[in-house]
Amino acid sequence: PLIAKDHFHNFFNNVSYPISTSRGAFWLGRTYEKLGDRAQSNKWYQEASKYLTTYYGQLAFLKLNPNEKFTLNKDMLVDNKYRYIFFNKELVKIVYLLNELKKDKYTKFILRHLANDNINKGSEVLTAELATNIERYDFAIQVSKIASYKKRFHNKFNYPIISTPKTINGRKIPESALILSIIRQESEFDLSANSHAGAKGLMQLMPYTAKLVSKQAKLPYSKSRLTTDPEYNINLGSHYIAGLILQYDGAYPFAVAAYNAGPNRVKYWKKINKNPQKKQIDYIDWVELIKFRETRNYVQRVLENYNVYRYILEKKPIPMKDFFKDHPLF
Numbered sequence: 001p002l003i004a005k006d007h008f009h010n011f012f013n014n015v016s017y018p019i020s021t022s023r024g025a026f027w028l029g030r031t032y033e034k035l036g037d038r039a040q041s042n043k044w045y046q047e048a049s050k051y052l053t054t055y056y057g058q059l060a061f062l063k064l065n066p067n068e069k070f071t072l073n074k075d076m077l078v079d080n081k082y083r084y085i086f087f088n089k090e091l092v093k094i095v096y097l098l099n100e101l102k103k104d105k106y107t108k109f110i111l112r113h114l115a116n117d118n119i120n121k122g123s124e125v126l127t128a129e130l131a132t133n134i135e136r137y138d139f140a141i142q143v144s145k146i147a148s149y150k151k152r153f154h155n156k157f158n159y160p161i162i163s164t165p166k167t168i169n170g171r172k173i174p175e176s177a178l179i180l181s182i183i184r185q186e187s188e189f190d191l192s193a194n195s196h197a198g199a200k201g202l203m204q205l206m207p208y209t210a211k212l213v214s215k216q217a218k219l220p221y222s223k224s225r226l227t228t229d230p231e232y233n234i235n236l237g238s239h240y241i242a243g244l245i246l247q248y249d250g251a252y253p254f255a256v257a258a259y260n261a262g263p264n265r266v267k268y269w270k271k272i273n274k275n276p277q278k279k280q281i282d283y284i285d286w287v288e289l290i291k292f293r294e295t296r297n298y299v300q301r302v303l304e305n306y307n308v309y310r311y312i313l314e315k316k317p318i319p320m321k322d323f324f325k326d327h328p329l330f
Contacts, residue, residue, distance in 0.1 A: 001034040017149050018051040026056035029063070053153065053308050055300040059284065062320050069317035072308065075156045078122030086117065086126045099134040107131075108139055115143045119152070128157030137162075137189035159305070159312055160189050162230070165238055169218045173238045174245060177313055178252075179203075181305035182241060182259065183234070185298060192227045200226040203237025213240045251276070252323040253283050256302045261295040276324070283324035 008031055012024030025048035032041035048060035052070055061070055086092065091114055095107045111131055117123035124147045131140035137160040144158035164179040166172075173179070186204035187193035199206050200223075205213070207223050214221040217239040225232045241259055248254035248266075253276075258266045273289040274280035281289075290296040303323050311318055 001031050004031045019054050022048045022051040022054040022056040026060050055304040058307050062322055070320050071317045073153055076125050078125055082121040111139050125154050141188045168235050168239045173242050177306050177309035179238050180309050181302045184305050185301045191230050201233035203233055210236050256299045260298040
């Protein structure tokens with residue numbers, strides 16, 4: 001713990017993004033807890049819990065207030081005068097025109113430029129709103145993410161909401177907040193997204209997996225619909241994650257990791273890193289030991305998104321969901 005203490009102090013002092021700041025503070029809290037220094041431990045958990053849109057901020061909040069409700073900062077309000085000026089800019093008109101011409105992909109850099117027009121007056125918020133108006137939720141998220149690195153949070157546009165299914169051919173589907181969290185992490189709501197590995201659409205399904213799931217879900221299989229029909233893609237992806245959650249008896253970290261890296265890898269990691277379901281290791285450490293950095297990051301991002309989406313959808317303070325409890329959660 002003494003080596004860890006120096007390491008995490010050094011880490012904390014050299015990062016600035018909320019995800020990293022909360023990570024450093026959380027692990028300092030945990031280190032001081034191990035050292036038996038409750039005052040310092042609580043101080044650092046408190047520091048981490050300032051960042052409630054992040055995985056470690058949420059873990060710290062649960063540590064300090066397991067039964068309390070949480071709230072997120074209110075979104076910035078923009079005065080009508082600046083709103084009028086902004087939406088009458090030539091560049092804004094060009095964005096709408098490009099969208100009408102089905103050339104909306106070319107709006108990305110115009111939007112980045114507009115976001116920096118007058119940040120104090122609200123250009124980031126209005127740019128994200130503009131991107132949302134032309135249904136480029138991915139660009140709205142990108143503008144909002146860049147703002148969040150500077151601790152300016154525009155949650156309304158950073159976490160888009162679209163409809164998700166409740167059931168598919170008799171299979172109950174997890175709540176909307178989880179499905180939206182996966183879509184946000186997988187494709188940032190870009191319907192036509194194609195990964196270098198060949199994953200397709202909103203929920204980034206590999207054609208092979210989609211074919212398999214379509215059989216289970218009793219839906220016709222169509223490769224082209226994966227990137228052209230949002231409802232079709234979401235139905236298949238939702239059916240798949242629902243099956244994984246059932247397969248792992250409600251262990252969300254396993255199900256989310258398997259969605260990203262495949263069930264065989266999760267099986268292997270449970271073998272070599274021990275199994276939290278058998279109380280051989282705790283889930284937080286298990287996630288840290290995921291061998292692939294991409295999957296480790298993926299699990300943390302999806303779980304943090306989930307609590308944020310729950311709050312946004314409920315529109316009121318709610319208890320923080322603890323994903324490390326072992327029971328089916330839907």
